[in-house]
Amino acid sequence: MSDLSQSFGHALNLLLRFDSNLWEIVALSFRVSLSAVMIATVLGLPIAAALAIKNFPGHGAVRILVDTLMAMPPVVIGLVVYLLLSRAGPLGIFGLLYTPSAMIIAQSLLITPIIVALGLQVFVPLWAKFGDQFRLFNTTTRQNLFTLVHEGRHQLLTVWLAGFGRAIAEIGAVMMVGGNIDHYTRVMTTAIALETSKGNLEMAMALGLVLMLMALAINILAHSFSRLQQSPN
């Protein structure tokens, strides 16, 4: 118990002193995971909407594929991205392995299926509700997409948070494609693993607490934002 309370004190101390090493790691974690969740949203929501709106051959197969990809372990994604981005791989000329960009690519691939699958859950009931009206007014696909996203924005916030949570808590992929390089590709999870392996359990726990506090802050922000928007209704 004393270990835990000591770590908590240590964590607060590090945060309040604005320890530059710690903030650098926190900032990179956010940069990588926020970028990944943005890319995954831009990629994933149209796919989810298309799956909700259109019935095409292979529709069921695509849904099964998306659900399966949701279960893909981060290390496997990491391995695939590693092989793609390595100098000997097909995208090797860009020299992206062991860079923050590689970490963003890996995390985007990791959470796009989550955004698609959860986004689908939001869009299907909305389409059931508005589908007839869309057909009646003969709206374009793009108008449909914007209407669906607008109507589902509160639930989509939860989808987005789920994706972000998955990305920022993930270690397998970023460790493999980022390499945990000091001052360059070290994020919170890889730093926690490193400090634990060095036996600096207090520091590791402090980093873990920072991660939790940050997650708490984001959720409070997101929920109060969502409530603010809902209140006039």
Place this chain on the structure above:
Amino acid sequence: MKYIITLLSIFCLNATSYAAGPLALGTTTTLRDSGLLEHLQADFYATHGIAIRSVVLSSGQVFNAAKRGDIDIALTHAPKAEQAFIESGMGLARTPVFYNHFLLVGPKNSGLKLNDKASLSDALQSLHEQRLPFISRDDGSGTQAFEQKLLSQLGIEPSGEHYIKSGRGMGPTLQLASQLQAYTLCDWATWQAYQAKLSLELIVSTPQAKQNQYSLVTVNPNTSAHPPQASAELFYTWLTGPAGQAAIETFQVNGQQLFHAGMAKSEN
């Protein structure tokens, strides 16, 4: 179209130019965990203004990454793997740059009875005969290669419950040994960095044996998937020259010198 631009712009916000970026050094956990890596990086930066990005892997993984063109130069302690890398044509030159020695560590009040002049080899043999718990790294590291060399010289093929494979780096393996009260081979530098946090003690230490040789291995630009940065040569010249060698000699932790510059004469 707008869609693609959005995607690209998110990506470009994060991209910087890597064309003539810092030097990618492939190296091992023992050098990071002892603090030497940071010391060398800072010294090299102060002299040449070139940043080093160290990718820390086991020695086996380092050469794999070098083959794929993902690192510019390797600093490892696995002579056999280093020689194989050079013989395959992928590596250009191997220069021994510094050394220390291996130790056997184990539980306090160890049940292992050894005479004062026992070597690591003798100790491993006794451990095996008494079937005492021993943790092998089993991660393709230089330390594991050394263990395999001793065992094959002894003609021992270990198996059974007392032979535990951790599959992890030196630090985590030491912690595992401490928790399980088992024996393991360790290098002098990592032991110095970790011993205060462990309930283990030194069983056999033979500094005069100087078995743990670290070497700098350059990558052949003609056979690699990507030619190494020009700064790799600069790092090579620096670390093998007087300034780099002095940086190694002067590196201390808690008043203890962890590495000795140059080549151990006993290297084989």
